[in-house]
Amino acid sequence: MTDARLAELADRLPTLRLLTDPSDLEHYGRDWTRRWTPKPLAVALPGDVAEVQAIVRWANEHGVAVVPSGGRTGLSGGAVAANGELVLSLERMNRVLDFDAVDRTLTVQAGMTLHAVHEAAKEHGLIYPVDFAARGSCSIGGNVATNAGGIRVIRYGNTREWIAGLTVVAGNGDLLQLNRGLIKNSSGYDLRHLMIGSEGTLGIVVDATLRLTDPPPPSQVMLLALPSMDALMDVFALFRARLSLQAFEFLTDVALKHVLAHGAQRAIEGDHPYYVVTEFDADEAAQDAALAAFEHGMEQGWISDGVIAQSEAQAAALWRLREGITESLAPHRPYKNDISLRISALPAFLHDIQALLGNAYPHFDVVWFGHIGDGNLHINVLRPADLSEEDFIAQCEHVTKLLAETLQRHGGSISAEHGIGLVKRPYLGSTRSAAEIALMRGVRQVFDPKGLLNPGKLFD
Template sequence: MTDPRLAALSQTLPELRLLTDAADLEHYGRDWTRRWTPAPLAIALPATVEQVQAIVRWAREAGVAIVPSGGRTGLSGGAVAANGELVVSLERMNKAIGFDPVDRTLTVQAGMALEAVHNAAKEHGLVYPVDFAARGSCSIGGNIATNAGGIRVIRYGNTREWVAGLKLVDGRGELLDVGRGLVKNSSGYDLRHLAVASEGTLGIIVEATLRLTDPPPPTSVMLLALADFDALMRVFAELRAKLRLEAFEFFTDRALYHVLAHGAQKPFDEAHPYYVVTEFAAGEAEEGAALAAFEHCVGEGWVLDGVISQSEAQAAQLWRLREGITESLAKYVPYKNDVSVRISAMPAFLAETRALLGQEYPQFDVVWFGHIGDGNLHINVLKPDDMAQVDFVNDCERVTKLLAQALQRHDGSISAEHGIGLVKKPYLSSTRSEAEIALMRGIRRVLDPDGLMNPGKLFDA
């Protein structure tokens, strides 16, 4: 530890765990984007809020930038440290620190994994309903910093809705305790909501008080095969009107191809262009409704085939077809778009986007899936084996510019749930006006006057 700045940090905080091995710098310096070469100064693993505050005070004196770090499962480069930053990993701050049965809240340290939050809620007979495939690795702090969405948004909303309070160490080293679990509080600006989706640019989220809710009713899972995108919107409208939907996810034949190649079980004998996995409340009262809705969709020609889970094991098998997609694509280093429009704008946007990508990406394997009931589409472009990564990314960026223009026309967002980070930064102005970006820049300066909190992410300071 020859760097004098780190020596000063160690002197200030002798009990702070610091890592500087090359393997650690590599490990903690990147997220799932794999596009930037990690080059952090060091990794700090604080154990307490006070240590986090002391680190920020040191960073201001030393002029070292900080990259807050959770599970680093992000897909937008928000946790990348490629410029000599200090990575502040919350992984040692990963415990539940309070549960209140009356408030129905769980207070946790920010480094706790989402799955651990699920389990802690379950111990108390309740659920934390935000869920997605990275649950085992991602941290709740990272979920909050990107306002993570996932597969249950249609019923429960995004992470934002479940944060009753949080503690943030801002760029001045101040500890802000905002929200504090109050149901009602009209005492000025809601800094809690400002911290949610701030991607580490306003400070380091160190604790959160999460709302919990009753477990959902027993559910069934249905897999449907569809002929076209039009049918998708019609089936969604029909099922939303007739059932209590807990999830409504779609994917294309190319997605199924990859997830089957990755070991999932083939659901139908025949191949179909589009598929839907939907989960819905399934008591006795609902059984008839589900069957009737299914039959209506078949009768109208929207649904070509379908299966309803008869057991939890089968439900898990059907879910795997959707949830296994991202993992099955990982080896192709996909270029990911994560876009959203209003649900009502989806048909027109889809038509335009299909035409655009058909024209621009004829040479690529393009895999579509997403949360159609939230207006959120994931478009994964797979890199051909024989193409250099840099050429591939350049070609994808060219098309993302066109996609961003389409989004702008449809009032959509360039990032539905992954965040802006580094990956989407060039396209932020397709979603946010220049006036909004100027305001965000000004707000950032208020909380982080020295510009040390995750600089270069979201927008340039």
């Protein structure tokens, strides 16, 4: 340990796991973005809350920046450590601390994966309903940091709705127990909600009390082929009015091409520009309603073809067409936009943006998919093999500027669920006003006076 500050930390916390091997620095210094070269000072893996507090106090004394780190599945560079920061990984703090059957809450350490939370809830006959494809790797702490959304928001809302309490280490090392599992609590500012979505810049979440709920009724999964983006909005309105939706996801033919090439099974023959994977409550009445809605959509010309899963295996195969996209695109190092609008603003926005992207990326594969019922679109631009990464990102950044301007005009957000991090930092002003950003900076100053928690993320 050649760094005197690290030696002092190791001295102060003799049982702290502290990594400085180059391979560890690289592994823990980056997330699913690959744009920055990891260069942390070291990686600390505390085993308990007291160690987290001690690390934050040490960081204050030595002026060392701290990057809180969960599963590092983030797509906006929120967990990147490229400037000599200490990575504080919650990986080892991954246990269930408490289950309460009366309150129907599960208290878990921040490093627990979303999948492990799902399993723990299931053991008690309940569910934690936030869900998305990175479930096996992402951590609850990271979910809180970005207010993670995913594929069930249309039924259950975002992570925010399921957080009954948070234990947080503030920028000065103080331990905060926010809301403590209460359902009703009108006793001043709700700092819990301030913490949710703050991307590690206001405090380090060490544990979370999650609300659980009853499993949904049995459901059915349907894949639909659609002729146009306009039809997508019509089918969404039709299905939402007639069914109790658990999910309503879309993808384009380009997305389908990639996911099929990655091993998924084709379920509808022929060429169709848009597809929908939808899941809905399926008692007998609902099955009839689904069939009627499908037939009405066919008659109107909104639906070209469709298939309904006849087994759990088929349902999983249909879901793979949507959930496999991110993984299938990963080798292409896509440039990702994760935007949202009011659903009502989507048609006019899509009209503007399709023209914009058509002109901007004539030779690029642009892959669209996302959560139409939440107004959330993922736009992935794939790098052509003959273009350098640097040139590719420069071109994408130029287009993102235009995209951000278009979004601003339509009242949208530059980040629906990935967070701002490093990637979207230049565009924060398209979504938040100067007055809001000034207030955010002020709030940050209150929680972390020395600016040591995840500096450079969200704003510089």
